[in-house]
Amino acid sequence: MMRIIAAISDGLARLLAAAVVVMTGVMLLALGLQVVLRYAFSITLPWPDELALAMFSWSVLLIAPLGVKEGFHARLVVVPDNLPERWKPVQQRGVDLLCAILGVALAVAGSRYVLESSVMRSAAIGYPLVWLYAALPVSGALMVLFALERLIWGPRAQPAEMLDV
Numbered sequence: 001m002m003r004i005i006a007a008i009s010d011g012l013a014r015l016l017a018a019a020v021v022v023m024t025g026v027m028l029l030a031l032g033l034q035v036v037l038r039y040a041f042s043i044t045l046p047w048p049d050e051l052a053l054a055m056f057s058w059s060v061l062l063i064a065p066l067g068v069k070e071g072f073h074a075r076l077v078v079v080p081d082n083l084p085e086r087w088k089p090v091q092q093r094g095v096d097l098l099c100a101i102l103g104v105a106l107a108v109a110g111s112r113y114v115l116e117s118s119v120m121r122s123a124a125i126g127y128p129l130v131w132l133y134a135a136l137p138v139s140g141a142l143m144v145l146f147a148l149e150r151l152i153w154g155p156r157a158q159p160a161e162m163l164d165v
Contacts, residue, residue, distance in 0.1 A: 002153060009149055013069050016142070020059045020066075027055035046124035054132050061135040065142035068099045071155055089154075096150040103143030110136025 034048035067073035080091050113133050120129040 013066060016062050016066055020062050023055040023059045027052045050122055050124045057132060058135045061139035064139055065146050068143050069146035093151060096147050100144050100147035100151065103140045103147055107137045107140030107144065110140055
């Protein structure tokens with residue numbers, strides 16, 4: 001059972017990493033287009049900035065769950081480096097529990113925000129802003145999922161190919 005869950009979790013992490021790479025590429029292309037058109041041709045388009053903002057928001061919020069899964073999220077290392085060896089796993093479990101709690105808070109608050117903004121549309125492109133704000137609860141839910149995985153089974157060595165994306 002653990003192997004199946006681990007395979008699904010690893011596949012989801014690979015999918016997230018690939019999605020972030022694609023979104024970052026789209027963001028850079030949109031911003032590059034805007035810069036070239038603005039400074040080379042004095043043409044200003046309204047949509048590249050909005051598209052880049054959406055891609056940036058989703059990329060950042062999808063990297064956070066990957067940080068939880070792989071343990072590369074920002075943290076202070078002064079405390080764990082100075083703990084006795086027997087307390088390091090306890091400290092790591094505490095960090096994973098805090099990540100799960102943060103994920104729940106993000107998912108709940110994000111869901112409320114999505115519901116409140118259900119009638120709003122973006123100014124330039126006109127897409128429903130729910131698509132942009134949905135990144136909050138999605139990120140929170142994935143953080144909870146990956147934090148619970150670490151809490152239940154502990155940190156696992158991640159497949160090397162995940163780092164090659």
